Amino acid sequence: AKALGKARHEIFDFSMYSQAAQLLQLEMDLRRAVERQEFQVHYQPIVSLETYKIIGFEALVRWQHPQHGLVSPERFISLAEETGLIVPIGYWVLREACRQMRAWQLEFPAHPPLTISVNISSKQFCQPNLIEQIHQILQDTGLEASSLKLEITETVLMENYESATAMLLQLQEMNIQLHLDDFGIGYSSLSYLHRFPSSALKIDRSFVINIGANGKNLEIVQAIISLAHSLNIDVIAEGVETMDQLRQLQIKKCKHAQGYIFSQPLDSQSVDTLIASSLPF
Numbered sequence: 415a416k417a418l419g420k421a422r423h424e425i426f427d428f429s430m431y432s433q434a435a436q437l438l439q440l441e442m443d444l445r446r447a448v449e450r451q452e453f454q455v456h457y458q459p460i461v462s463l464e465t466y467k468i469i470g471f472e473a474l475v476r477w478q479h480p481q482h483g484l485v486s487p488e489r490f491i492s493l494a495e496e497t498g499l500i501v502p503i504g505y506w507v508l509r510e511a512c513r514q515m516r517a518w519q520l521e522f523p524a525h526p527p528l529t530i531s532v533n534i535s536s537k538q539f540c541q542p543n544l545i546e547q548i549h550q551i552l553q554d555t556g557l558e559a560s561s562l563k564l565e566i567t568e569t570v571l572m573e574n575y576e577s578a579t580a581m582l583l584q585l586q587e588m589n590i591q592l593h594l595d596d597f598g599i600g601y602s603s604l605s606y607l608h609r610f611p612s613s614a615l616k617i618d619r620s621f622v623i624n625i626g627a628n629g630k631n632l633e634i635v636q637a638i639i640s641l642a643h644s645l646n647i648d649v650i651a652e653g654v655e656t657m658d659q660l661r662q663l664q665i666k667k668c669k670h671a672q673g674y675i676f677s678q679p680l681d682s683q684s685v686d687t688l689i690a691s692s693l694p695f
């Protein structure tokens with residue numbers, strides 16, 4: 415009986431079982447969340463480093479879980495990708511973010527108008543009807559195409575090489591800007607920059623962390639900014655937390671930044687308060 419128990423234990427690894435069970439539970443919860451629309455969009459300001467004015471916001475999804483409270487995307491985006499649930503989630507985020515931005519533009523007119531940046535995942539980017547959906551959303555919400563920026567990573571381009579090229583041309587025709595997200599952490603960022611013309615790149619937070627005094631990434635960041643400028647591409651620094659980092663970025667002529675030094679991502683009501691209190695912006 416003892417031998418049998420041991421054998422059984424080897425076949426059936428309980429720690430693995432509970433991990434799998436947790437994942438399955440999460441997947442079930444996520445499906446229900448899509449049906450019941452348990453998601454929220456939070457917004458993080460993107461700030462001009464020349465004027466300190468808010469030029470726009472990045473939309474970041476949150477999951478209001480009935481038991482676990484507000485769940486960060488880091489905990490569910492990859493599962494959403496694997497299960498394909500990212501497609502309906504991403505569609506909802508895109509529509510909600512465009513609707514909200516149009517409302518802010520009407521309430522708080524600015525020149526140029528505030529923009530909204532939305533993350534587009536790989537699965538979403540290969541949907542053949544994405545362009546059509548964007549058209550419809552812009553029409554329904556009244557948001558100008560030029561106010562919408564799509565953030566994609568190089569993985570998106572890598573996984574959809576063929577369709578990505580066609581997609582980029584269509585987006586260009588529609589006057590929608592493409593921003594290359596998490597720039598620098600992939601091994602081929604530079605070659606993608608060359609092959610897929612984008613309007614801006616976002617320097618990944620992992621580089622920005624180390625650009626303070628004696629920071630080992632200062633030269634890399636400097637090189638990325640110079641290269642981008644020579645290709646007529648704007649640079650947005652992600653995850654700026656300290657004055658030291660901010661100053662270095664300004665010295666290197668980085669145009670825009672987002673990060674906790676300015677603000678964490680905020681719910682829409684807090685953004686209302688923020689914009690109203692920083693007028694004229």
Ligand code: C2E
Pocket residue numbers: 458473474475486487488491500504507533534535595596619652653654655672673674675679
């Ligand atoms: P990301 O696109 O690189 O977004 C930036 C992340 O950095 C956000 O995390 C933001 O809250 C965080 N961040 C901004 N400034 C700072 C800072 O100064 N310090 C630190 N430590 N963090 C900062 P968040 O909201 O947890 O999102 C994580 C990732 O989840 C995003 O990374 C993005 O890849 C993904 N994600 C979020 N929303 C969506 C969405 O609607 N669709 C898709 N496909 N992915 C999303």
Ligand code: CA
Pocket residue numbers: 472533565595
């Ligand atoms: Ca992003």
Ligand code: CA
Pocket residue numbers: 595596616618652
């Ligand atoms: Ca990013």
Ligand code: CA
Pocket residue numbers: 596618619652
């Ligand atoms: Ca990132």
